[in-house]
Amino acid sequence: MIPFIDLAAQQVRLKPRIDAAIQKVLAHGFYVMGPEVGAFEEQLAEFGRARFALSCGNGTDALALPLMAWGIGAGDAVFCPSFTFAATPEVVPWTGATPVFVDILPDTYNLDPDHLEAAIEAVKAKGELRPAAVIAVDLFGQPADYPRLSQICRRHGLKLIADSAQGFGCTLYGEHPTFWADAVTTSFFPAKPLGGYGDGGAVLTDDPALWERMDSLRVHGKLVKSDLGGHPLQHDPKYLNQRIGMNSRLDTLQAAILIEKLGVFAEEIEARQDVAQRYAEGLKGHVYATPKVIEGGRSVWAQYVIEHHDRDGLAAHLKALGVPTAVYYPVPMHRQAPYAGFPVGPGGLPVSETKAGRVLALPMHAYLTEDVQDFIIEGVRGYNGSAEAEAA
Numbered sequence: 050m051i052p053f054i055d056l057a058a059q060q061v062r063l064k065p066r067i068d069a070a071i072q073k074v075l076a077h078g079f080y081v082m083g084p085e086v087g088a089f090e091e092q093l094a095e096f097g098r099a100r101f102a103l104s105c106g107n108g109t110d111a112l113a114l115p116l117m118a119w120g121i122g123a124g125d126a127v128f129c130p131s132f133t134f135a136a137t138p139e140v141v142p143w144t145g146a147t148p149v150f151v152d153i154l155p156d157t158y159n160l161d162p163d164h165l166e167a168a169i170e171a172v173k174a175k176g177e178l179r180p181a182a183v184i185a186v187d188l189f190g191q192p193a194d195y196p197r198l199s200q201i202c203r204r205h206g207l208k209l210i211a212d213s214a215q216g217f218g219c220t221l222y223g224e225h226p227t228f229w230a231d232a233v234t235t236s237f238f239p240a241k242p243l244g245g246y247g248d249g250g251a252v253l254t255d256d257p258a259l260w261e262r263m264d265s266l267r268v269h270g271k272l273v274k275s276d277l278g279g280h281p282l283q284h285d286p287k288y289l290n291q292r293i294g295m296n297s298r299l300d301t302l303q304a305a306i307l308i309e310k311l312g313v314f315a316e317e318i319e320a321r322q323d324v325a326q327r328y329a330e331g332l333k334g335h336v337y338a339t340p341k342v343i344e345g346g347r348s349v350w351a352q353y354v355i356e357h358h359d360r361d362g363l364a365a366h367l368k369a370l371g372v373p374t375a376v377y378y379p380v381p382m383h384r385q386a387p388y389a390g391f392p393v394g395p396g397g398l399p400v401s402e403t404k405a406g407r408v409l410a411l412p413m414h415a416y417l418t419e420d421v422q423d424f425i426i427e428g429v430r431g432y433n434g435s436a437e438a439e440a441a
C-alpha cells in the first residue's frame with residue numbers, strides 16, 4: 050500500500066537532527082516547559098507573523114483557550130462551519146456557549162461569508178443568544194476568506210478565530226491568517242502539515258492581554274503579572290490560582306522535534322505546491338472537481354480533495370490498486386447526534402450536505418514522488434474513463 054501521508058520519508062531526512070534534539074532534552078531533563086518550548090514558540094510566532102505564539106497540549110485546547118480567555122459562555126453564540134473536524138464545534142459547548150452552524154462555499158469548502166452574515170442576523174432577530182465569536186476553518190490547508198469574514202466580525206462586534214489546524218502556513222495575498230484573526234490556532238497532530246511525534250497545539254495572536262490570559266489558563270489559571278496589580282509576589286504563582294483553567298502544555302520533547310520540523314516547513318510547503326499542481330494537471334476533466342484555491346491564496350495542502358459522483362466506487366477501485374484514500378468528512382457535524390440540536394443558519398446547510406457525499410482525499414505529502422503520483426493519477430483516470438460521464 051502506498052502511504053497516505055509518508056512520515057517515514059520526512060524522518061529519513063531529519064533523523065540525525067531530531068535524534069540530537071531528543072538527546073539534548075533527555076540530558077537537561079526539563080520535560081515540561083523546558084527551554085525548547087519557549088524557543089519553539091518564538092520561532093512559530095515569527096513564521097506565522099504574530100507577536101505571540103502560545104503552545105498547548107493539542108489543537109482542540111488551542112481553540113478552547115481564546116474562547117475561555119474572552120469569557121465566552123452561556124447565552125453566547127459562536128458561529129462555525131459544520132463541514133469540519135469535530136474539534137471546531139466541540140469546544141463551544143465546553144464553555145457553555147452554543148455553536149451555530151454556517152454553510153460553506155462550494156468551491157473552497159470554507160465558511161460562506163454571506164451565509165455567516167445571514168446567520169448572525171437571524172440569531173440577533175431571535176434574541177435568545179448573543180453573537181460573540183466566529184471560528185473560521187482553513188479546511189484542507191487553504192485560507193478562508195478572511196478579508197470578508199473579518200469585516201463581518203468587526204461590523205457585528207464579534208471575535209474571529211482562525212482554526213488553522215490544517216492550514217498553518219497558508220497565506221492570502223501574502224499575509225498569514227494572523228493578519229485578520231484575533232487568534233489563530235493550530236495542531237501538531239502527526240498527520241498535520243506541521244506535525245510532531247505526538248499531540249500538540251498552539252495559539253498565535255498579536256494581543257498581549259489575550260496571550261497572558263491564555264498563559265494563565267493553560268496552567269490551571271495560575272496567577273500572571275496583570276493579576277498582581279503592582280503588588281509583590283509572595284508565593285509560587287503556580288499555586289495561586291486566579292481563574293478556572295486547565296492543564297494543556299506542549300511537551301518539551303515535542304517542542305524540540307517541532308523546532309527541527311519547522312526548519313524545513315517552508316520548503317515542504319513549496320514541495321506540496323508541485324504535488325498539487327501535478328494532480329490538478331493529471332486529473333482535470335477526469336473527476337467532478339479538483340480543488341480550487343481562493344484568489345490570492347496559497348494552500349499548504351494538508352489534504353488533496355477531489356469530488357466524484359461515485360466516490361465510494363472510486364475509493365474501492367483505488368484500494369484494490371494499493372492506493373489509500375480518506376473521506377473528510379462523511380457526515381457534517383450538524384447531522385451528528387450530539388450536535389443535531391444546535392441551530393443552523395437560515396435555509397440549512399445544503400452545500401455541506403452535498404459535499405459530504407462527494408469528497409475523496411488522495412495521498413498528499415511533501416515527499417510524494419512523481420512515479421508514485423502518476424500511478425495514483427492513472428488509477429483515478431482508469432476508473433471513470435470519460436470526463437463527460439463524470440461531468441454529467
Ligand SMILES: Cc1ncc(COP(=O)(O)O)c(C=O)c1O
Pocket residue numbers: 107108109110133134136137186212214215235236237238248249250
Ligand atoms: C480543523 C481542525 N480543527 C481542530 C483540530 C484538532 O486538533 P487536535 O487533534 O490536535 O486536537 C483538527 C485536527 O485534528 C482539525 O482538523
